[in-house]
Amino acid sequence: MLFWQDPQFGDRMITLMAALVLVLQITMVAQRWLVTNIRAFAIQSFLLACIANTIAYYNGATHIYIAAALTLMFKAILLPVILQRLVSRIEIRQEIEPFVNVPLSVIISGFLTLLAYVVAEPLQTQAALPGVAGLGRNTLPVAIALFLIGFFMMINRRKAVTQVLALLSLENGLFLAAISLTYGMPLIVELGIFFDVLVAAMILAILVYRIRETFDSMDVSRLSRLKG
Amino acid sequence: MIAQIISVIGQTALVLLFSPLITAFSRTIKARLQTRRGPGLFQPYRDLHKLLRKGMVIPETASWIFTATPYVLFATTLLAGLLIPTIATQAPLSLFGGVLAVVYLLALGRFFLALGGLDTGSSFGGLGSSREMTISAIAEPALMLAVFTVALGAGSTNLSSVAQAAVGQSWRFLSPSQMLAFAALFIVLIAETGRIPVDNPATHLELTMIHEAMILEYSGPCLALIEWSASMKQMVLMTLLVNVFFPYGLSADGSPLGMLISVALFVFKLLILALAVVLVETGNAKLRLFRVPELLAVAFVLSALALISTFLFGVHGG
């Protein structure tokens, strides 16, 4: 048996990559430049695709390959490209201006990660799903942390594009949970979700564009005419 | 049945004929106290006779209410007089209405009198009506509470029952509740009959008039009826007072001798009470209109105290 066929190795790899994903998420929180943010997101998505591949390999689950491929194609390549072109086309300022300053944001992210561990802790001891290799079960806290930090980023970001980015990174958390916990949803669901995410991303892009056109600004915190 | 009819007629005659005398007596005593001679005891009768024979002037603004008022007033007051025991414990019509009926019959008369005052269209009429209704309204709770206190002792609102119960208990009037109730009713009597310090029946000064202002436009027979009613009302209220609190001498069996004694006693009691009223009248100045409620509030407090002492010392014992 080659060393990469050992599930133990796969488990390590997945844990490592999950940790990297989390680090990238916190990097995004700490990052001040929009383009870097988009790139961090692309790498994060790429790593997720890798995790999916690893799981697919060890469990011999072919439909996860499809999910991995889709992730790679859309989230790691297509969406970052579209976003980057959008950013350059509407010439927004590159700097992100968060509500909460960077050091505090990072500390909050840390707390959120802690919370994620607290929440997921009782689930750690659970038995794996029957009949599959017990890979990456400890990625659930990471998934929850990704979700929470992504959510926090949505609150902390002023510009429309950055909010979209935060939403997408939040969804990366879901993806991680889906593949590591359940080794992917049933294929049709998986496809449906991807289709939805894709359409959502397009719609959001259109909205971002129109906001820019209408308000001459990307700052969504200025969208506050509807009150009470 | 015949006896009943006779007693009705007798009491009617008594109330009709005797009531002007009380008015005359009061006036005479008052005059004497003011070192005047006074018009004499038969002056009210002469007045009534004269007025009844006169023609009358009806204001052009007035409606049928104006002319109907004296009749209603006369009938209600007289009827109230038939409901109270005067010389016998059994009043002729006592079964058909107790003290509540008396109070409300008088109120009916007053209601029409006030309407008659308003009907003339003059500001005096309205002024009189307004004041009359106001004062009678605020006198009402004191009157009722005092009456109730007495009625509670008798367990009935029928005046004959009340009198009967009172006759049965000698020295009852000395109980605190009875004394207090009597004092309250006395104040109410002064207010209701329009005597100083509440009203001055002898004045036509517009700022102080109450009763006289209402009847300013009446003349001739109508005025006679109204004056007569006023006398009767005074007598009714006084009788109520004396026979409820001092029922001595009320004949229970209706024997001729008893009747005679009770008539004498009745007259005596009434005159004493009238004397008391006159003394109060002479000793006081007329109050400002807006001081009157204070006086009546005192009456209310007195009757409330009467009630509470009934509560404290028991209905009969106290």
Added chain:
Amino acid sequence: MWPTRELYTSGLLVFAIGALGGVACHWWARTTSWTLRLFCGSALSGAVLVGGAGLGGLLNASELSWSLPSGIPYLNCVVRIDPLSSFFLLTLSLLAASVAVYSFGYLRHDTAAKSPALSCSLLNLLLAGLTLVFAAADVVFFLIAWEVMVAAAYFLVVTKHEAEESRKGGLLYILMSRSGTGMLFIGFLLLASAAGTTDFRAMHAIGGKLPAAAGGVAFVLLFLGFGVKAGIIPLHIWLPAAHPVAPSNISALMSGILIKTGIYGMARVFFDFYGVLPAWAGMLVLLVGVISAVLGVLYALMEHDLKRLLAYHSIENIGIILMGFGAALLFRSYGHPNLAALALIAGLFHTLNHGLFKCLLFLGAGSVLHSTHTRNMEEMGGLIRRMPATAVYFLIGAIAISGLPPLNGFVSEWLTYQALLAGFGATAELTRVAFPVAGALLALTAALAAACFVKAFGITFLALPRSQAAQAAREVSLSMRGGMAMLALACLVLGLGASWFLPVFDPVTQQAFGINATRNLATGNGFILTAGSPQGGSVSTPVLALMLVALSVIPLILWLLWGRKQKRSIGPTWDCGLPGLTADNEYTATAFSKPLRMIFGALFRPRREIQAEFEVSPYYPKAIHFESEIQPAFEKHFYDPLRDRILRMARSMRPVQAGSVHAYLAYIFLTLILLLLFGVRG
């Protein structure tokens, strides 16, 4: 066998047809005097049918219940006609019939009502709602009927919604009503949860089965809930706002019977759903009754708007009714069913009587309004010459409501007095003092009411007209007079024939306390009404009336003896020597009530403002502007601050929804965090 059930159902059906037909006519704009006659006819015939059913229920003396067809699977439309329902149905039918007669002429000539057909339709709907309220025997069904009635009344109140006053009155009415219904919801549900069903038939004496606290809460809530409708102080504020602005035929129904649904509800709750209640319950009702009576009449005195004045009198009379109810509750607590029956009869009889004379007075006020186009008494006067019939009917109503003999108001007040007096001997401790004091305050109320109606009648109908409109007033049409005549006659009949009428209440007291009380209430072939015990008080309105007539013969004889030959001349009123008496010399309504305004100044807190304009000297003013108003204490010190506080709190919530998407996301985020922290581990 009296066809009670058929009569009731057909009455309801006739009302429903009237309601639907009216809407249809309105829709296709086909309103002629013929259709109007049809729909007022439907109201009249429905009233007669329902009256027949009520009569049947009382004659039958046992309860009769059946289900109306229900289109809703879980809703059981149980209708029960028991003595209490029957009595109220009978009252309803009397009032509805006369209002229907009146409405025909009123709606035909009322220019302000844009669509008589719609008004007729709503009138029929209101009557249908009332008919159902008095007979519905299921909580849900009852509440539906209740709100149908409220909605119909609301739309009638805002008939003239172009006027701000009308909209405000309507709004206040429906908001207060709804708050009351909310209390009823909870009260009924507490009772229903003890009974395990919402059927009234299973809820007899159910209040005792609740825990004491819950039973008490339910009692208070139901009392207040029904109290809103009845107009008890301090929940009365809608009454003087809504009654005046409604069309007068509707005001009459509202004051006459609509507010009595509150009384019906209380009677149902107090004497059917609850067994023996603790003494505090009776004291509460008695206290509220006294306060409502005294304050109601005091506020009425200060009004110079004829219809508002009448509305305040409704509050007063509800207070009198509640004195009876409170006494009945207390007597039951102390174990005196006979006295409880007397007090209940006093309350219920006053309910009927007040319905009659208040309806009459509102119809009279409606006629005046119809002829003069104003509700302000200061612009009336002298109408007795122009509208003689209306004046007579109004006078009868005024005498009756002032509780003067020999009309019906006197009888029910007399019964109330007797009940209150009996309370001193029959109860203990402090409770016993409350009774005579309540009696004294009842006397105050009655006397003030008399003062108020001297003002209402005197200023409106007597002396000189105070305005062009009053000058030009004309007597109203035959049907309007007919409606009033029916009620005036009823007041007279019930006043004189009270002792023959009272056995009607036997089934009611039988149901509530298991005794027939009226056997003791009449002696001497029914000519004499007694207080139930042989030595208690007695009164006889027929004899008093007879004697009044007989005694008026005396002055007549005197006049025949002496005065006949003397001349009667018509002359001018004494005018202090000024040139000619005009309406300006007359005493005004405001002036009339001035002494009382000053005496009760602490309550009214009157404000007045005088501005004099003069040219030469301050002693000879050219014009004086006088303004005076009293402070509506409950509105100013309770309702307005309450409303302001609620609105202020609501406004202070607005920053929550300030438009920031970040804040919105943060709400969700925080919720999520909190739930994750506290929810997952369980």
Added chain:
Amino acid sequence: MTIPLLLLIPLAASGITALARGRRAMELIHLFSALAGFTAAILLAAEVLAQGQASWGNSFLFADHLSALVVLLTAFVYLACSPYSIGYFRTDQINQVFGADEDGSIHLAKVRKYFVLTPLFAFSMFLVALSNNLGVMWVALEGTTLASIFLVTFYGRPTSLEAAWKYAMIGGVGLSMALFGTILTYYAAGQVLGTESLNALNWSVLAGSAAKFDHTVMRLAFILILLGYGTKAGLAPMHTWKPDAYSEAPAPVAALMAAAVLNCSLYGLARFYVLTVRCLGPSFASQLLILFGFLSIAVAVPFILVQRSYRRLLAYSSIDHGGIMVLGLGFGGALGPLGMLLHMTFHSITKPLLFFCAGNAQQHTGNDSLRKTPGGLLHALPVSGPMFLLATLAVTGTPPFSLFQSEFTILRAGFAAEHVGLSILFVMLLVAIFAGFFYHIAQLVLGPPNDSPKGETCRWKTYPVISLSALVLLLGFWLPAPLYFLISGAARILAVQP
């Protein structure tokens, strides 16, 4: 076969409309599809009533009483909206809301957008109710959001863009939470059933074995689902997008969102509720539902009391009603779910009426402000005006209108569950909501006539109002027995015993 038919009809309508040329053709197709959809929904309901359930494609699509009810209500709202939308957009063209539009091309493009997207919207709602697979249900719910975003931005005003952005962001986060919850449920199910079968996320399968699921996972899952689908349903504090989206969307869209999407989201929540109760017992889910239901009602109160726009007023009323339904579900027992579903049914019929009246008023006066409008709408709009008031009475749960019955049922459920204090508070809040709502609408409708011209020009706008009013009134007195069987059958599904 009715199930695929039901899904195909709107899809086909959307496709054909995209290709259709004239406005009239689009309108016709739209009307026809709505009618056909409603007929199919009735057929489905009949099938379910007759056979207990219906399914298609190896249980991929599945309908029991609950699904059939939601489908029926959705189809009904869709049907009610379709003729109204025709009149609504025709009026828009007359009013020239899209600026100078000489040949009508701009308008045609706009209207095409509506007529293409709305059937898709309906399709996703049908799919929500019909999909057995909880994942597909999530996808379909996300689909409703996606289909409606551009309907919210329909008028292209800055404010509509703002509303759409909030809708998209909050909706996106919400649905992500729901997806997370779904994944966790799948995980919990997988532990028991194995992941092999595609059926692992099929509700009909999960419901049978939910008792064996892991408790902690289900707790976490339910929290996430509640927040997620609660966001879509507009439960407080996730409700904030609602007033914005509802007031900016065209009236028929708002009606669809308020009356139909709300049902679909609550439907999703209810499905998970059943699983959770089977797994954890009733108290956990009930407490959360009561908390959020109550919060929603309470949050709506101040904004209804102090409100400047009647469209937003309706949105807050929608939040309040969502809260009431959730409260009913939370009270549980036999009566709670029954009350909730009755409420859902009656609300779905009453709400569109309210939105139509509001739409007519708004098109007449040109704004939806409660302050600028001087009142007296009754004179200008002799049909919509009075019906607006009627609908207000109906929607605030005034008897005899049917919403009273359902609210009362929920209240009884509250007493049965011994939440007496909460029930009392609930009644107080209902009274406050009535006060605010009725005050505003009465001010708007009643009053002296102003100089604005007489409206009610378009029959397509008044006839839906009249017929819905008649229906609302009728429902107060008559609930068809089959509909009641459907509702009570559905309530039995939700009245689960652990």
